[in-house]
Amino acid sequence: MDTLWRLVAISISAILVQNFVLVRFLGCCPFLGVSKKINTALGMGGAVIFVMALASLLTWLVQYFLLAPLGLDYLQTIAFILVIASLVQFVEMVLIKNMPALYDSLGIYLPLITTNCAVLGVTILSQTNGYNLLESVVFATAAAVGFTLAIVLFAGIRERLEESDIPEFMKGFPIALISASLISLAFFGFQGFNL
Amino acid sequence: MNISNILIAAGVLGGLGLIFGLVLGIASKVFEVHKDERLAKIMEVLPCANCGGCGFAGCGSFAQAVIDGKAPVSSCSVGGAACAEKVSDIMGVESSFVRKTARVKCVATCNESPARYNYSGTTSCKAANRLGGGPKSCSYGCMGFGSCVSVCEFDAMHIVDGIAVVDMESCTACGKCVEACPKGLIEIVPENNKYFVACNSKDKGSDMKNTCSVGCIACKLCVKACEYDAIEVKDNLAVIDTVKCTSCGACFEKCPRKIIKEF
Numbered sequence: 001m002d003t004l005w006r007l008v009a010i011s012i013s014a015i016l017v018q019n020f021v022l023v024r025f026l027g028c029c030p031f032l033g034v035s036k037k038i039n040t041a042l043g044m045g046g047a048v049i050f051v052m053a054l055a056s057l058l059t060w061l062v063q064y065f066l067l068a069p070l071g072l073d074y075l076q077t078i079a080f081i082l083v084i085a086s087l088v089q090f091v092e093m094v095l096i097k098n099m100p101a102l103y104d105s106l107g108i109y110l111p112l113i114t115t116n117c118a119v120l121g122v123t124i125l126s127q128t129n130g131y132n133l134l135e136s137v138v139f140a141t142a143a144a145v146g147f148t149l150a151i152v153l154f155a156g157i158r159e160r161l162e163e164s165d166i167p168e169f170m171k172g173f174p175i176a177l178i179s180a181s182l183i184s185l186a187f188f189g190f191q192g193f194n195l
Numbered sequence: 196m197n198i199s200n201i202l203i204a205a206g207v208l209g210g211l212g213l214i215f216g217l218v219l220g221i222a223s224k225v226f227e228v229h230k231d232e233r234l235a236k237i238m239e240v241l242p243c244a245n246c247g248g249c250g251f252a253g254c255g256s257f258a259q260a261v262i263d264g265k266a267p268v269s270s271c272s273v274g275g276a277a278c279a280e281k282v283s284d285i286m287g288v289e290s291s292f293v294r295k296t297a298r299v300k301c302v303a304t305c306n307e308s309p310a311r312y313n314y315s316g317t318t319s320c321k322a323a324n325r326l327g328g329g330p331k332s333c334s335y336g337c338m339g340f341g342s343c344v345s346v347c348e349f350d351a352m353h354i355v356d357g358i359a360v361v362d363m364e365s366c367t368a369c370g371k372c373v374e375a376c377p378k379g380l381i382e383i384v385p386e387n388n389k390y391f392v393a394c395n396s397k398d399k400g401s402d403m404k405n406t407c408s409v410g411c412i413a414c415k416l417c418v419k420a421c422e423y424d425a426i427e428v429k430d431n432l433a434v435i436d437t438v439k440c441t442s443c444g445a446c447f448e449k450c451p452r453k454i455i456k457e458f
Contacts (some may be wrong), residue, residue, distance in 0.1 A: 031254055062211070066326055079211060086215035097226040 001073055007138050010131075011195075013170055014142035021150040022187040027118030032176060040105045041155035045148025047106065049141060051113055052122050055084050055141035056076050056149075059123040080123050086107050088113050118147060150187075154180060233285055234258050240281040241271060261286060293388040295368035297351070297361050300395040301337035301380055302456065304356040308333045308407040324377040335396040337380055342374035363458070373434040389442040390435065393456045395429040411454045417446035 018024060021031045027048075035042040052058055059080045067073055095103040103110065113119060122143045126136040157179055166175055217355060237258040247382060260266035267378055268283045285380050314323055314330035320342035326335030339357035351365035359372075363386065374382045396403065400412030413431040424438035426446050433455070437445075447455045 066211075067206060070203055070207060072207060075204060075208060079208065082208070082211055082215065086219055089219055093219075093222050093226040097228055100228075 001132075007135065008138050009194040010135060011142035011145075015146035015149065016187070017190045019146045019150055019187050020121070021147050021188075022184040023191075024121070025184075026121045027147060028124045028180075030112055031147075031154065032173070032180070033112075034106065035151050035155040035158055035176075037137070038152060038159060040154045041151045042148070043102045044106060045144070045151055047091065047095075047110060047137065048113060048118070048147050049144035051088060052119055052144040052147075055080075055087055055119055056126055056136045057083045057133070058083050058087065058124050060126065060131075060136045061128055063127060064133075076124065077120075080120060084119050084123070090129050118143070120158055121157060122135075125145070150183070154183060200239055205261055215300050231262055233262055236285050237261060237282055240278060240285065242278065249453075268362055295383050296363045296366045296386045297368060297370075297372055297383055297393055298393075298458075299337060299343075299359045299361055299381050300391075300393055301358055302393045303331070303333060303334075303336050303407045303409055305331075307409045318326040320375070321377045329378075333396055333398070333410060335378060335380075335398070336407065336410075337378070342375045342377070343381060346371045347377040384437050387442065388435070388437045388440055389458050390440070390444060390447050390453060391458070392426075392433045392435055392455050395430065397432055399431050409452055409454055412452060414451065416449045416451065417455065420445040 014020070020026050021028065029043055030048075035041050060082060061077055063076065067079060068077060072079075088111060092103070095106075095110070122140045126139055129139075131139055158176060160181065161175055170178075202329075222412050231269050238254060241254045241258065243254045248359060257266060257271065261268060267290060268275055268279055268286060271278050271282075282307075308331050310330045311332050312330055314326065316322055316326070318340045320329075320338055321339045323329045323338050323340055327400045330336040331338055335357040339359065341352075341354050341359070343359050344352045344354060346370070348369070349367050350365075351362045353360055353362065359381070361372075361381075368383050370383060373379075373383060378395065394409075394411040396410045398406055398409060398410075400414065401411050403412050409435050411431075413433065414426045415428050415433075417433050418428060422443070422445065423439050425441070426433055427435045427436070428434070433446075444457070447457055
């Protein structure tokens with residue numbers, strides 16, 4: 001029971017209170033780049049969930065079985081990046097073969113997940129917080145769900161912005177950035193939830 | 196400074212890299228997507244300007260459409276005949292490129308169609324056209340101010356004797372002059388259609404004696420002469436259907452005003 005509550009607390013914290021994109025400001029690049037249409041945003045969110053969950057699983061195993069016993073904690077960053085990069089390449093190959101339409105719509109943002117600080121952030125944060133394997137994976141999945149929530153919300157707003165009467169110099173990225181900051185302010189309202 | 200520490204670290208990272216490399220290598224074979232080899236060959240031959248003139252979103256889409264059989268081999272007008280031939284070779288089909296050219300539907304200089312008023316404004320056809328259809332007596336004819344000349348990138352349009360003339364050798368049928376002409380005088384036709392009606396006037400024959408001494412009066416002698424039903428009179432103007440026309444020249448012989456020109 002305790003474990004379950006703990007997992008719920010970790011999830012809510014990762015999705016809402018400490019939302020990765022809007023509160024921790026990790027992963028802004030795909031957030032701004034893929035949020036033009038709700039469909040693409042959902043696709044991107046799905047890809048991020050898959051990558052984050054698997055990445056946290058693999059990196060936790062690497063840390064526990066390889067780095068910690070051999071005293072190589074200082075290699076954490078580079079080893080994790082190695083794992084994440086290979087994983088994203090693998091995901092790309094699967095997508096090209098099985099879902100070419102999704103691959104085309106994601107474009108360059110799929111390999112960008114590799115260097116995305118959100119994925120590396122999730123794996124390193126798991127280690128900092130001292131989570132065990134199950135907690136790590138749940139934390140990463142929840143973080144990705146939070147990312148998906150944020151990007152889909154933002155895509156909905158951006159689709160509406162397309163039809164709005166905006167001054168010429170604000171069109172495109174300027175108004176997008178300002179809207180993102182306003183949504184971020186809204187999510188800061190969750191601060192203070194100590195779970 | 197223990198050398199074994201460095202070795203262990205290097206070994207672990209190197210080992211991880213090797214394992215992942217192997218896994219990715221195997222995966223690339225398992226998840227291989229078969230790409231038609233002709234795609235790359237066609238892409239090499241295309242001009243790759245990604246102009247969209249063929250109607251497809253970029254040269255890559257056009258190449259794929261040709262392979263799928265959804266696009267005729269000669270659709271790329273920027274590449275022209277040379278490109279169409281190479282693409283047909285790769286696809287193993289006959290080349291069917293039809294060379295087109297622009298033609299100006301007016302031959303009336305100021306002798307045939309004198310000026311109605313003195314125009315001293317901007318030397319632009321669009322500007323002059325707004326003043327009651329231009330300074331020429333015939334309001335459908337070429338005013339000769341050269342808007343088409345200024346848009347032509349291939350130096351194929353020139354003003355000779357006050358009317359625009361196309362140099363068919365240089366013309367690539369890109370269509371810019373057609374858009375530039377405010378009277379819609381220029382049309383793109385296949386080069387091997389030898390005869391065409393060099394007039395754009397929708398005025399009735401009886402009105403023509405005041406406007407132009409050589410224009411088409413819609414007497415319909417050409418329509419009667421044509422055996423292929425390729426010429427008809429619409430809006431007091433004879434129009435040749437380039438698909439049905441066989442360039443036999445019967446209309447050319449019969450026209451009393453000699454307004455059907457031969458190329």
